[in-house]
Amino acid sequence: MSMDRRSFIKGMAVSGVAATAAGLAGCAAAPNKGGAASGSGNASASAEAGAKRYSFETPPKSIEESQIAETYEADIVVVGAGVSGMVCAASAAQEGADVILFAASTAPVFRGGSNHGIGTKAQKRYGIDYNANNLSPMIKKQMADAGYLIDQKKWWKWINHSSESMDWLIDVMEEAGWETTIEVGYDDPDGVFSFQPSAHNWISDEVTNGSANGQGLVVSELERIILENGCRIDYRTVAQHLVRDDDNTGRVSAVVAQNEAGDYVKYIGRKAVVLATGDFSGDREMMEKYCPWAMDLLDENWSLDYDAGFQFGGLYPGDGQKMGLWVGAGWQKVYPNAPMILGMIAAQLPSQIGVQNYTGPNLNMNGERYMNEDTTATYSVMSVMNQPERTAYFIWEAAYAYRYDTWCVGGTTIDQDNGPKPKTSEEILAEWEAAAENRAYVKADTIEELLSQLDGIDAEQAKATLERYNMYCENGVDEDFHKDPRYLAPVKTGPFFGFKYQVDPSAFLCVTGGLRTNENMQVCDENDVPIDGLYNLGVMVGDSYGTLYNFGVEGHNLGMNCITFGYLVGRDLARA
Missing domain, CATH: 3.50.50.60 (FAD/NAD(P)-binding domain)
Structure with missing residues (x-):
């Protein structure tokens, strides 16, 4: 056939x-x-x-030759x-x-x-x-x-x-x-x-x-x-x-x-x-x-x-x-x-390349950071698996779109003349705005307003964590997880975006x-x-x-x- x-x-x-x-x-x-x-x-x-x-x-019983x-x-x-x-x-x-x-x-x-x-x-x-x-x-x-x-x-x-x-x-x-x-x-x-x-x-x-x-x-x-x-x-x-x-x-x-x-x-x-x-x-x-x-x-x-x-x-x-x-x-x-767990790759987080985790603050339901965020998307999801209700929150400011000159998407090729083209900062920001319009992301002018829209998070503790994180960004030293200073991007100036992610069956592809x-x-x-x-x-x-x-x-x-x-x-x- x-x-x-x-x-x-x-x-x-x-x-x-x-x-x-x-x-x-x-x-x-x-x-x-x-x-x-x-x-x-x-x-x-x-x-x-x-x-x-x-x-x-x-x-099972074998099929007989007569059958x-x-x-x-x-x-x-x-x-x-x-x-x-x-x-x-x-x-x-x-x-x-x-x-x-x-x-x-x-x-x-x-x-x-x-x-x-x-x-x-x-x-x-x-x-x-x-x-x-x-x-x-x-x-x-x-x-x-x-x-x-x-x-x-x-x-x-x-x-x-x-x-x-x-x-x-x-x-x-x-x-x-x-x-x-x-x-x-x-x-x-x-x-x-x-x-x-x-x-x-x-x-x-x-x-x-x-x-x-x-x-x-x-x-x-x-x-x-x-x-x-x-x-x-x-x-x-x-x-x-x-x-x-x-x-x-x-x-x-x-x-x-x-x-x-x-x-x-x-x-x-x-x-x-x-x-x-x-x-x-x-x-x-x-x-x-x-x-x-x-x-x-x-x-x-x-x-x-x-x-x-x-x-x-x-x-x-x-x-x-x-x-x-x-x-x-x-x-x-x-x-x-x-298993093959696509996890963060499927979540379309703000990352310069698809295999990378979002390197800004990753918080759990308790409003706390739980890892050095400078890792790959797959290893990130494994850390989320160990958090309360397998849930994480990702928070960033609009200016993060200009942290990179270009943003590679899945399938971007080395000559960039075929396949998906890299995206500009303006295109990425427009995608975030659209995601907020569709309620895939939340958006707010203040951190307090943003946290109030993120269901399940301890907003008071999360605000304190972000304040401490911003201090690390100013000083250039991550005193909690010692993340590479190149990835210490502040979350201080609105508008802000946020995303709640839970590891569920939509992350699981197959088992090897x-x-x-x-x-x-x-x-x-x-x-x-x-x-x-x-x-x-x-x-x-x-x-x-x-x-x-x-x-x-x-x-x-x-x-x-x-x-x-x-x-x-x-x-x-x-x-x-």
């Missing part, structure tokens, strides 16, 4: 949230924190120890039509492999469009010196942020193969007529959060913000490649269970699915079955077991939508993770799984990881032994992230788990 590319592109809606948001050896041996993240192989032991047993841990209406066979069977599945299938198809891709969705699915690349031909055009030899500080920081629990072999394999995989995709897109753009980097004065211009995206006449929706162009082109190479795509087909030979101890040889007509279909993979089915945040039991601290961010009204793009409060039901567990896969070793996975994307059992014939890709790859997905390497999941690993798995399986 195909689709008209131009119709597909024109049907894509631009998301303002996405514009700043949102890739044959044993497995890595990272420590297991807490021991709660056990796979199905440990389920009975956990039950005997008094641990709760979840319904997803019990495999199978049709059987298809190919070299490689890919389950899922997200970016990672489409990249894998297209890569294998170009190498001459016979590929079948099937998916529960009605078309390819995607979110955002930022793809992190290292040493690519696009970067070289701009003279960007970004390569494996100068990445060590950034990688060390990412490992430290994750407590050194995550699998470094995956990260370095991505780094070592990023240029060849991204250059392949650049060629695919530019041969189709799409323009490659590179988003601006971030120059943190302290160097802690700095990163080079490295997030690649693609734009067209209809898709002008590649960071928001450029991945729609990507999956459309990949679908074309798959079909033009004579391979098969079946949409509206939901995987039910894997077939593992020798009484569930041998090779994974097939996957059974149910199509739109309700018939059971068996897909035999002569070389491999590759799972690329997305996250498990739509299954509350899986979240309770593997990511319990994010449970309060799940939408109580969540409903399953396999076509979902940016859907907050829970995304997919973990089909691939469950099927892997049922055939003996281990769970990842990092516990808990790392799942099945234990080695650096070659082979799914492994709890003894780190690869299960023959079974691979997985994309956001479901285990042990890629720890603590949370911090957006500190822009477009990392797309660039690593989806693009690089999808490309390598497809190519290498085709050549095997």
Whole structure:
């Protein structure tokens, strides 16, 4: 089944949230924190120890051969039509492999469009010196942020193969007529959060913000490649269970699915079955077991939508993770799984660049500052999670708009000739005025009046905090949190703006990881032994992230788990 590319592109809606948001050896041996993240192989032991047993841990009854209406066979069977599945299938198809891709969705699915690349031909055009030899500080920081629990072999394999995989995709897109753009980097004065211009995206006449929706162009082109190479795509087909030979101890040889007509279909993979089915945040039991601290961010009204793009409060039901567990896969070793919480990025706070937190006074309901505000938006939201009612207040004066000559928006590119353009101080101020008119912000001529409009805040304490903060600005020393003096912007002269922010399901995008996975994307059992014939890709790859997905390497999941690993798995399986 195909689709008209131009119709597909024109049907894509631009998301303002996405514009700043949102890739044959044993497995890595990272420590297991807490021991709660056990796979199905440990389920009975956990039950005997008094641990709760979840319904997803019990495999369903297998579909009998007599119930199978049709059987298809190919070299490689890919389950899922997200970016990672489409990249894998297209890569294998170009190498001459016979590929079948099937998916529960009605078309390819995607979110955002930022793809992190290292040493690519696009970067070289701009003279960007970004390569494996100068990445060590950034990688060390990412490992430290994750407590050194995550699998470094995956990260370095991505780094070592990023240029060849991204250059392949650049060629695919530019041969189709799409323009490659590179988003601006971030120059943190302290160097802690700095990163080079490295997030690649693609734009067209209809898709002008590649960071928001450029991945729609990507999956459309990949679908074309798959079909033009004579391979098969079946949409509206939901995987039910894997077939593992020798009484569930041998090779994974097939996957059974149910199509739109309700018939059971068996897909035999002569070389491999590759799972690329997305996250498990739509299954509350899986979240309770593997990511319990994010449970309060799940939408109580969540409903399953396999076509979902940016859907907050829970995304997919973990089909691939469950099927892997049922055939003996281990769970990842990092516990808990790392969620993607967009948080402040989604709040559109007054920041010069989307990854940055608002660096003026951040207050809680008690009217107190609670952090050094000079950090990223994602880390800021983690601090808010620990405040009363997960609530924060941001207060600034109108003159703050002139603190920067230009304000970058999500998707701003380094040459500024394509994609979203930076905004002037006047444009930013006009946006704040409009937000106040729409009651997204509050506005007042005096601090007292402003605080009276901010529901829930201790106005008396907040006024005292702001007075003390303004004194720090005058003296050039933050006596509470010792923030960089460059970010001590006073809040003294009206008019003033304020914003109340609460971390809720609208901040939660998805959860990362799942099945234990080695650096070659082979799914492994709890003894780190690869299960023959079974691979997985994309956001479901285990042990890629720890603590949370911090957006500190822009477009990392797309660039690593989806693009690089999808490309390598497809190519290498085709050549095997």
